Amino acid sequence: MYCLQTLSSSITVIFLGLCLQTLTTSEAADIQKLLEVNVIPMGPAKPGEKIELACSVQSYWTNCAPVKVSTLSNPPIDFPFGNLNYTYCACPGEAKTFYWTIRSSRTANIGCRAAFLLDDVCPKGQNLIPPQNKGRYANMKTLKIIN
Incomplete structure:
Protein backbone atom coordinates (compact mmCIF):
# COMPACT_ATOMS: atom_id res chain seq x y z
CA MET A 1 0.00 0.00 0.00
CA LYS A 33 7.63 40.79 -26.75
CA LEU A 34 9.06 44.28 -26.43
CA LEU A 35 7.31 45.83 -29.43
CA GLU A 36 3.77 45.22 -30.62
CA VAL A 37 3.06 45.84 -34.31
CA ASN A 38 -0.53 45.91 -35.60
CA VAL A 39 -1.68 46.44 -39.16
CA ILE A 40 -5.00 48.26 -39.27
CA PRO A 41 -7.33 46.18 -41.49
CA MET A 42 -7.69 47.25 -45.09
CA GLY A 43 -10.83 46.75 -47.13
CA PRO A 44 -10.72 45.19 -50.58
CA ALA A 45 -9.45 47.39 -53.43
CA LYS A 46 -9.78 47.47 -57.19
CA PRO A 47 -6.70 46.86 -59.36
CA GLY A 48 -4.49 49.98 -59.38
CA GLU A 49 -6.59 51.77 -56.73
CA LYS A 50 -4.68 53.76 -54.08
CA ILE A 51 -5.35 52.61 -50.53
CA GLU A 52 -3.90 53.62 -47.16
CA LEU A 53 -1.79 51.19 -45.13
CA ALA A 54 -1.74 52.05 -41.42
CA CYS A 55 0.41 50.35 -38.78
CA SER A 56 0.37 50.94 -35.05
CA VAL A 57 3.51 50.29 -32.97
CA GLN A 58 3.63 50.14 -29.16
CA SER A 59 6.72 49.64 -26.97
CA TYR A 60 6.78 47.49 -23.84
CA TRP A 61 10.46 48.20 -23.12
CA THR A 62 11.07 49.81 -19.72
CA ASN A 63 12.77 52.91 -21.21
CA CYS A 64 12.49 55.08 -24.28
CA ALA A 65 14.46 53.66 -27.20
CA PRO A 66 14.85 54.39 -30.93
CA VAL A 67 12.72 52.26 -33.26
CA LYS A 68 12.62 51.92 -37.05
CA VAL A 69 9.30 51.08 -38.77
CA SER A 70 9.17 49.80 -42.36
CA THR A 71 6.86 47.85 -44.68
CA LEU A 72 6.83 44.28 -45.96
CA SER A 73 4.97 42.91 -49.00
CA ASN A 74 4.67 39.74 -51.00
CA PRO A 75 4.43 40.14 -53.97
CA PRO A 76 6.00 43.62 -54.21
CA ILE A 77 3.55 46.52 -54.35
CA ASP A 78 3.69 50.11 -55.63
CA PHE A 79 4.16 53.09 -53.30
CA PRO A 80 3.03 56.13 -55.38
CA PHE A 81 4.47 58.60 -52.84
CA GLY A 82 7.50 56.50 -51.81
CA ASN A 83 8.12 53.63 -49.43
CA LEU A 84 9.21 55.58 -46.36
CA ASN A 85 11.02 54.12 -43.36
CA TYR A 86 10.08 55.88 -40.12
CA THR A 87 12.41 56.32 -37.13
CA TYR A 88 11.08 57.56 -33.80
CA CYS A 89 11.63 57.46 -30.04
CA ALA A 90 9.35 54.75 -28.59
CA CYS A 91 8.50 55.23 -24.92
CA PRO A 92 6.75 52.66 -22.70
CA GLY A 93 2.98 52.48 -23.05
CA GLU A 94 2.77 54.91 -25.98
CA ALA A 95 1.35 53.73 -29.31
CA LYS A 96 2.10 55.53 -32.56
CA THR A 97 0.50 54.97 -35.98
CA PHE A 98 2.35 55.24 -39.30
CA TYR A 99 0.80 55.59 -42.77
CA TRP A 100 1.71 54.70 -46.35
CA THR A 101 -0.23 55.05 -49.60
CA ILE A 102 -0.06 51.81 -51.56
CA ARG A 103 -1.33 50.48 -54.88
CA SER A 104 -1.43 46.94 -56.25
CA SER A 105 -2.84 45.20 -59.30
CA ARG A 106 -3.14 41.84 -57.50
CA THR A 107 -3.86 40.42 -54.06
CA ALA A 108 -0.84 40.79 -51.77
CA ASN A 109 0.27 40.18 -48.20
CA ILE A 110 1.26 43.55 -46.76
CA GLY A 111 2.57 44.41 -43.34
CA CYS A 112 4.89 46.36 -41.12
CA ARG A 113 8.08 45.59 -39.29
CA ALA A 114 9.53 47.37 -36.26
CA ALA A 115 13.03 46.98 -34.79
CA PHE A 116 15.08 48.69 -32.11
CA LEU A 117 18.01 50.80 -33.38
CA LEU A 118 21.18 52.33 -32.00
CA ASP A 119 20.46 55.68 -33.69
CA ASP A 120 20.23 58.86 -31.62
CA VAL A 121 16.60 59.91 -32.10
CA CYS A 122 15.41 60.25 -28.49
CA PRO A 123 15.62 63.62 -26.67
CA LYS A 124 18.66 64.29 -24.48
CA GLY A 125 18.39 62.90 -20.96
CA GLN A 126 16.22 59.91 -21.87
CA ASN A 127 17.63 56.42 -21.73
CA LEU A 128 18.71 55.69 -25.30
CA ILE A 129 19.94 52.14 -24.82
CA PRO A 130 17.72 49.65 -26.65
CA PRO A 131 17.31 46.11 -25.30
CA GLN A 132 20.26 43.81 -25.96
CA ASN A 133 17.97 41.27 -27.63
CA LYS A 134 16.72 43.67 -30.28
CA GLY A 135 14.62 41.38 -32.44
CA ARG A 136 12.35 42.38 -35.27
CA TYR A 137 8.62 42.32 -34.78
CA ALA A 138 6.24 42.15 -37.74
CA ASN A 139 2.56 41.77 -38.56
CA MET A 140 0.99 41.04 -41.96
CA LYS A 141 -2.51 41.43 -43.46
CA THR A 142 -3.85 40.47 -46.86
CA LEU A 143 -4.95 43.21 -49.26
CA LYS A 144 -7.56 41.65 -51.52
CA ILE A 145 -7.82 42.99 -55.06
CA ILE A 146 -11.28 42.58 -56.58
CA ASN A 147 -11.88 43.05 -60.31
Whole structure:
Protein backbone atom coordinates (compact mmCIF):
# COMPACT_ATOMS: atom_id res chain seq x y z
CA MET A 1 0.00 0.00 0.00
CA TYR A 2 2.86 2.37 0.86
CA CYS A 3 4.34 1.85 -2.63
CA LEU A 4 1.06 2.86 -4.30
CA GLN A 5 0.84 6.05 -2.21
CA THR A 6 4.45 6.93 -3.07
CA LEU A 7 3.88 6.26 -6.77
CA SER A 8 0.70 8.38 -6.74
CA SER A 9 2.53 11.24 -5.00
CA SER A 10 5.42 11.04 -7.48
CA ILE A 11 3.09 11.22 -10.47
CA THR A 12 1.31 14.22 -8.94
CA VAL A 13 4.61 16.05 -8.34
CA ILE A 14 5.76 15.38 -11.92
CA PHE A 15 2.43 16.60 -13.32
CA LEU A 16 2.54 19.80 -11.25
CA GLY A 17 6.15 20.41 -12.28
CA LEU A 18 5.23 20.14 -15.96
CA CYS A 19 2.29 22.53 -15.50
CA LEU A 20 4.46 25.10 -13.74
CA GLN A 21 7.16 24.83 -16.41
CA THR A 22 4.57 25.42 -19.16
CA LEU A 23 3.15 28.48 -17.36
CA THR A 24 6.61 29.93 -16.75
CA THR A 25 7.63 29.40 -20.38
CA SER A 26 4.52 31.16 -21.77
CA GLU A 27 4.97 34.08 -19.35
CA ALA A 28 8.61 34.43 -20.40
CA ALA A 29 7.57 34.51 -24.06
CA ASP A 30 5.12 37.36 -23.31
CA ILE A 31 7.82 39.33 -21.49
CA GLN A 32 10.14 38.98 -24.51
CA LYS A 33 7.63 40.79 -26.75
CA LEU A 34 9.06 44.28 -26.43
CA LEU A 35 7.31 45.83 -29.43
CA GLU A 36 3.77 45.22 -30.62
CA VAL A 37 3.06 45.84 -34.31
CA ASN A 38 -0.53 45.91 -35.60
CA VAL A 39 -1.68 46.44 -39.16
CA ILE A 40 -5.00 48.26 -39.27
CA PRO A 41 -7.33 46.18 -41.49
CA MET A 42 -7.69 47.25 -45.09
CA GLY A 43 -10.83 46.75 -47.13
CA PRO A 44 -10.72 45.19 -50.58
CA ALA A 45 -9.45 47.39 -53.43
CA LYS A 46 -9.78 47.47 -57.19
CA PRO A 47 -6.70 46.86 -59.36
CA GLY A 48 -4.49 49.98 -59.38
CA GLU A 49 -6.59 51.77 -56.73
CA LYS A 50 -4.68 53.76 -54.08
CA ILE A 51 -5.35 52.61 -50.53
CA GLU A 52 -3.90 53.62 -47.16
CA LEU A 53 -1.79 51.19 -45.13
CA ALA A 54 -1.74 52.05 -41.42
CA CYS A 55 0.41 50.35 -38.78
CA SER A 56 0.37 50.94 -35.05
CA VAL A 57 3.51 50.29 -32.97
CA GLN A 58 3.63 50.14 -29.16
CA SER A 59 6.72 49.64 -26.97
CA TYR A 60 6.78 47.49 -23.84
CA TRP A 61 10.46 48.20 -23.12
CA THR A 62 11.07 49.81 -19.72
CA ASN A 63 12.77 52.91 -21.21
CA CYS A 64 12.49 55.08 -24.28
CA ALA A 65 14.46 53.66 -27.20
CA PRO A 66 14.85 54.39 -30.93
CA VAL A 67 12.72 52.26 -33.26
CA LYS A 68 12.62 51.92 -37.05
CA VAL A 69 9.30 51.08 -38.77
CA SER A 70 9.17 49.80 -42.36
CA THR A 71 6.86 47.85 -44.68
CA LEU A 72 6.83 44.28 -45.96
CA SER A 73 4.97 42.91 -49.00
CA ASN A 74 4.67 39.74 -51.00
CA PRO A 75 4.43 40.14 -53.97
CA PRO A 76 6.00 43.62 -54.21
CA ILE A 77 3.55 46.52 -54.35
CA ASP A 78 3.69 50.11 -55.63
CA PHE A 79 4.16 53.09 -53.30
CA PRO A 80 3.03 56.13 -55.38
CA PHE A 81 4.47 58.60 -52.84
CA GLY A 82 7.50 56.50 -51.81
CA ASN A 83 8.12 53.63 -49.43
CA LEU A 84 9.21 55.58 -46.36
CA ASN A 85 11.02 54.12 -43.36
CA TYR A 86 10.08 55.88 -40.12
CA THR A 87 12.41 56.32 -37.13
CA TYR A 88 11.08 57.56 -33.80
CA CYS A 89 11.63 57.46 -30.04
CA ALA A 90 9.35 54.75 -28.59
CA CYS A 91 8.50 55.23 -24.92
CA PRO A 92 6.75 52.66 -22.70
CA GLY A 93 2.98 52.48 -23.05
CA GLU A 94 2.77 54.91 -25.98
CA ALA A 95 1.35 53.73 -29.31
CA LYS A 96 2.10 55.53 -32.56
CA THR A 97 0.50 54.97 -35.98
CA PHE A 98 2.35 55.24 -39.30
CA TYR A 99 0.80 55.59 -42.77
CA TRP A 100 1.71 54.70 -46.35
CA THR A 101 -0.23 55.05 -49.60
CA ILE A 102 -0.06 51.81 -51.56
CA ARG A 103 -1.33 50.48 -54.88
CA SER A 104 -1.43 46.94 -56.25
CA SER A 105 -2.84 45.20 -59.30
CA ARG A 106 -3.14 41.84 -57.50
CA THR A 107 -3.86 40.42 -54.06
CA ALA A 108 -0.84 40.79 -51.77
CA ASN A 109 0.27 40.18 -48.20
CA ILE A 110 1.26 43.55 -46.76
CA GLY A 111 2.57 44.41 -43.34
CA CYS A 112 4.89 46.36 -41.12
CA ARG A 113 8.08 45.59 -39.29
CA ALA A 114 9.53 47.37 -36.26
CA ALA A 115 13.03 46.98 -34.79
CA PHE A 116 15.08 48.69 -32.11
CA LEU A 117 18.01 50.80 -33.38
CA LEU A 118 21.18 52.33 -32.00
CA ASP A 119 20.46 55.68 -33.69
CA ASP A 120 20.23 58.86 -31.62
CA VAL A 121 16.60 59.91 -32.10
CA CYS A 122 15.41 60.25 -28.49
CA PRO A 123 15.62 63.62 -26.67
CA LYS A 124 18.66 64.29 -24.48
CA GLY A 125 18.39 62.90 -20.96
CA GLN A 126 16.22 59.91 -21.87
CA ASN A 127 17.63 56.42 -21.73
CA LEU A 128 18.71 55.69 -25.30
CA ILE A 129 19.94 52.14 -24.82
CA PRO A 130 17.72 49.65 -26.65
CA PRO A 131 17.31 46.11 -25.30
CA GLN A 132 20.26 43.81 -25.96
CA ASN A 133 17.97 41.27 -27.63
CA LYS A 134 16.72 43.67 -30.28
CA GLY A 135 14.62 41.38 -32.44
CA ARG A 136 12.35 42.38 -35.27
CA TYR A 137 8.62 42.32 -34.78
CA ALA A 138 6.24 42.15 -37.74
CA ASN A 139 2.56 41.77 -38.56
CA MET A 140 0.99 41.04 -41.96
CA LYS A 141 -2.51 41.43 -43.46
CA THR A 142 -3.85 40.47 -46.86
CA LEU A 143 -4.95 43.21 -49.26
CA LYS A 144 -7.56 41.65 -51.52
CA ILE A 145 -7.82 42.99 -55.06
CA ILE A 146 -11.28 42.58 -56.58
CA ASN A 147 -11.88 43.05 -60.31
